[in-house]
Amino acid sequence: NEQLAIPQLRQSSYRHETPPTNPSRRCLHLGYFGGKRLHKISWSAPKPSPLTRSAPMAKLAIFFTLTLSLLPFLSHSFSPDTPTDRRILVLLDDFSLKSSHSIFFTSLKSRGFDLDFKLADDPKLSLQRYGQYLYDGLILFAPSVERFGGALDVAAVLDFVDSGHDLIVAADTTASDLIKSVATECGVDFDEDPSAMVIDHQGYAVSDVDGDHTLIAADELIRSDVILGKTKIEAPVLFKGIAHSLNAANTLALKVLSGSPSAYSANPSAKLSSPPSLTGSAISLVSVVQARNNARIMISGSLDLFSNRYMKSSVQKAGSPSKYEKSGNEQFVTEVSKWLFHERGHLKAGNLRHLKVGETGEPAMYRIKDDLEFYVDIFEWSGNSWEPYVADDVQVQFYMMSPYVLKTLSTDKKGLYHTSFKVPDVYGVFQFKVEYQKLGYTSLSLSKQIPVRPFRHNEYERFIPTAFPYYGASFTTIFFFYLFVFFLVIKTRFAGALQMAGFFIFSVVYLYNNRMVGRPPFSIL
């Protein structure tokens, strides 16, 4: 099953301009130089084959040797075959966070991640070197930073995401424009009022002092096993921070933790003069975004959510009799981070293949009304190995501008999905399409083009029973015509017989041709 690599999918045509989904670092690098740059050279000249280039060839060779020599160092990093992130850069406002949030970091380290802590304004900050990304994930625990140090800026962070890497952004009341603009670019709008916080007079966490109800015991979690794990999070999650909202049209972003109906976003120390702009369940406390290239982003309105203090603290939601010894924060954060770093919910599909029933080997073209079988392999990454993905809702479309056939695939529970159907009675250029978008999972979009041709001239039915009267009519006409010609001509001239023979031959040829066409004469009348 090692052959089931993503590059087998029909993405090669994207190679020139955009990096492909989750490529390995090596592939990306070569794709960049070998593909895009040379692509420009080839504007004027025909595209040279890699073996006939001289100067670019030398460059290419150097990169090959470089990458080959780097291979041992890179082998433990993220790749399509092992999609879990490995190296993570953590940017902090100050290093005290390292200890105050140590539970979260330790859990990451214990899962095998390689954390690199840096100050957000470190002047040597850089995500990539020589066009290669040094990290697979980025955690921004620096809400107040106004400007990153080094070569890092918003664009660099977004490019990082756009090349398939993952991101955690945590904000709080001190959130800077920089952090807010990163969030906005990812589809999350923080409340524009800089002093506003989420307040909930119904769902606050009971504490010793009767505060301003900004510490919230949130329990409106998304119902998704793949994001939050199979074990239900019983205790409420403690949250203190700012609210954000999602654009309803944004299909990529999800509210993982949303505000209760009584929550609103306002300045807790000022008197409310106008209705708050963000209220109720429109408020999202923690959101996740899965970009189109399956890069995953988590945005939290609270940095304290990740802190040791909140994780260890006991929690009781106002008005609720049950008191929990430990808040749900630790479980929540751990499970979401598992999803985020592709330890869960990462699918790969490939080996799309189809064949005519009773034949082996993939045909280049089908005929209308052919019976065909369709196969596709889908696997899920379990964190350290590829396991068969089992679901009963994977569908294949036989598509030409609209789906002509839509079939649910059955699985053998070993990763192989299969169905069979009859090609519709329409010719054209069709596509087998597997579009699988399920909450929390990587979206699968595979297609394979296949033309469908009409019948050949000799594939039609030779004789149709309903047309027998017409055959009868034509043969009777022919027969009596010969009889007529015989009596009219044969008596007078011998030449007439010859002519008649000629007519006879012609008619036979004509009928033979009609038989070849397969459409009996006048049957469509």
Added chain:
Amino acid sequence: MASPESAVNGPTMTAGAASKSLRNAFGGVIAFIILVLIGVLAFSIRLFSVIKYESVIHEFDPYFNYRVTQFLSKNGIYDFWNWFDDRTWYPLGRVIGGTVYPGLTLTAGTIWKVVNSLNIPLSVETVCVFTAPIFSAFASWAAYLLTKEVKGPGAGLTAAALLAMVPSYISRSVAGSYDNEAVAIFALVFTFYLYIKTLNTGSLFYATLNALAYFYMVCSWGGYTFIINLIPMHVLLCIVTGRYSSRLYIAYAPLVVLGTLLASLVPVVGFNAVLTSEHFASFLVFIIIHVVALAYYIKGILSPKMFKVAVTLVVSVGLAVCCAVIAILIAVVASSPTKGWSGRSLTLLDPTYASKYIPIIASVSEHQPPTWPSYFMDINVLAFLVPAGIIACFMPLTDSSSFVILYIVTSVYFSGVMVRLMLVLAPAACILSGIALSEAFNVLTRSIKNRKKEKENVEKKPTPSKTEKRLLVLPLEASVIAVLLLVLLGAFYVVFSVQVHCVWAAAEAYSAPSIVLTSHSNDGGLHVFDDFREAYSWLSHNTDVDDKVASWWDYGYQTTAMANRTVLVDNNTWNNTHIATVGTAMSSPEKQAWEIFHSLDVKYVLVVFGGVVGYPSDDINKFLWMVRIGGGVFPHIKEPDYLRDGQYRIDAQATPTMLNCLMYKLSYFRSDFIPIHKTDGKGFDRVRRTEIGKKHFKLTHFEEVFTTHHWMVRIYKLKPQRNRIRGKTKKSKSSRSVSSKRDVRGKRNPWH
């Protein structure tokens, strides 16, 4: 048929048959040599395009024919018949085998096969390039045969010579113009010749040949309906004027029966041969001729009195039957929305039909009515000789000459409807001009001869024969002068001037392959614009084999043939909706256009833009047709939105819809930097001769990937969908500066 020459030779008959046959043989040899020379002339005058440019296929449709021929020569005739082409009309595909007229392809394929089996290694392209000149030589010979049947060999030779170099025909048959008309004109004239030959001889052999020639014509060109309507018209004319004969019957009846059977064997025609209204005239006349034949037969065997009784009987019964048949016919025909006529035929019957209902037919330039100057450009002095020819055909009016008159009259009408049918007029004009010239020579030379003889024999034979008396005889001096004038005129005006004109037309006007353009600079230098091939070769080298390229349908055939990429629409405009979809995309704003194209899996968009070099037939000039055709199917595209006060303009006065549509943006993107004099960064369009209305805009959903040397072809790529969806918050000041920085950094095109 007594030829005029033999009438002239009447008095010398007594001199002996030997000298006469010798003279005839001599004349035959000379005529043969002249015919060979005419063939050489017809062939060689069409080679200017190869000499001036190169041996290359021209225009648009020939590229398709060339591609089909390549397929035929590679895969054989059965695969050609069943060819389903998945590289065009994506995603519908096209069944090529069932929708092409295979005559041209099969002809060239056969030539290629024969030549190669003789171990002459010609490429398919070479054969395709030279098919048209070869067949124009054949067409000249066919014109000789036809005119000879009508008015004798002298007229035939003149007509053949004229047809060999009439500009109208040259325009469609220069080397490289590998289109159906190239062989169809030969087939047309040859079919007419065989019809006249059958009519003159009454031979069933020629009638069968006639049906076969008709079959070849049906294979070659949709214009075969002209034959199957013109011949019945002529038959009807003969019957009405009391010229019915058994020869007419033999010329007509086998043609209809065999011809229809054969025509229905061509896949593209099939049952249309009996189902569509274009063919009904022939069946109606077929019935009429049988009724008439029966009437003549009965008249022959009955006494006049009995005949009168029979006539009343037959007429009353016949009328009833006729009414019933006609009622059924009308009911059948009226049940179809277009009354059983195809759009193109309706356009011929009602010249305003297409512009009212079918913009897709009206949008094709060769379907427009011709302008007056184009008559003089295309048939030149023949236009003046045709009336003389018609008069000559009336003296005396025979079956065959009435056919020629009918031919010229109908073809003049058709050429007035569609400029491409000028091609049908050209042979008719040549035949009639040939007749006119040769008759004039006949009359004048005869006058000279007779006057001389009269002077010699003034005492000997006071009474010339009756036939001679009726002939027009002019005074000697007048005729000598007239002959001299005619020769002089012929030399300097008709032959010389036409030839100079024809040579000029062949060399300058009609040889341009339109895929390669040239222009003369002020110092007499030649500048070649090879942008089309540059763009197509870029596509074929830099894009994936299965990528789809969207462009206006004009460039569809060329893209599939030269770039080997899949296209959405092409010059075979069979699906109006699909073309309207492309038209709608081109007239929509960028985002909607992107969505339309994306839904059709389009990767690249190709536009032709002439604003930099002043190439007038670019997409902006065709754009209103895209709007019309698109609006015909998708009513949210409205033509007035693109016009300011009814005027089509692209300057600052243009409507916002116009300035925001995809076609405008793709054409003028970055053209404010056009590195050509006179612009100075002002965005000056050299075709429209105006400054463009919207400059310095950016494309959001498309990116430019290639622009040819003279900017004539521009190729854009659809940007992939954005990886993330932005939030609603407006960019703050700091993030804006960041993002502009990013734009600078992310710049990929050196021209940005």
